[in-house]
Amino acid sequence: MLNKENIKKIIPHREPFLFIDKVTEIEPLKRGVGYKEITGDEAFFKGHFPEEPIMPGVLILEAISQVGATILRMDEAYKDKLILFAGADEVKWRRKVVPGDTLRLECEVIKLRRNFGVGEGKAYVGDELACEGILKFIIADN
Template sequence: MYMDENKFEVNFGLKEIKAIIPHRYPFLLIDKVTYMEPGKKVTAYKNVTGNEYFFSGHFPEEPVMPGVLIIEAMAQAGAVAILSKEEFKNKIAFFGGINRAKFRKKVIPGDTLKLEVEIVKIKGPAGVGKATAYVEDKKAAEAELMFMIGNKN
């Protein structure tokens, strides 16, 4: 299931994603991965539908994906990249912090969220990723995500 370190174009669906990160419905927020450099970069997608559980309360008359869930989707994409690195396989990535988060465009039903994450620093089990979310090539959100790698219980 894990890829050749020199081949970065991938076609990971839910099965492959679930083999790398522990998230499951209703909290798995990425649907596919099309590019990945293990431990370095990833491009993932979330198809936002009108059936998302959070739209029933956010907001019934004008459904908008909560910003915190966009951040979580970016973090899950980054976790796929970092947990695909040989030394971190079969581990879990936890949030260590979020800096410089900005939301620039509403994400609504029918949108496809493109998530790009670059791991910019790793020191031991800690690291930092620069994450950006797009809708139709327009920046929807961005943030710097800090993470810690831990063991699964």
């Protein structure tokens, strides 16, 4: 298991743009499962929306992508590479994510080339699917 401090040693993201608290299942280059506790103290809630705080859907996608970047950079061949979000297809948001929720973030690499890849991502709150999509990423020299 990786805690937030371990994650910071693997991916370059930092608060307020680090959206995973821990990664509990890791198969480098294949799949990973991470978690994010939604506390209500996150900076984006100040504007999205003050009267009814909802986590922006694109940040849920970003959180899934950060799990993907973590499982890639755990492999020796990718540890010094920059994993960049390149696009998303077939994205669907199924429920609101609000303070008090815990996101379970799943990412599975379904295609990996030298400088490009595709992953399938899902985010759950409990057993309820909150978001799913196909994530595309570029692998660049750092």
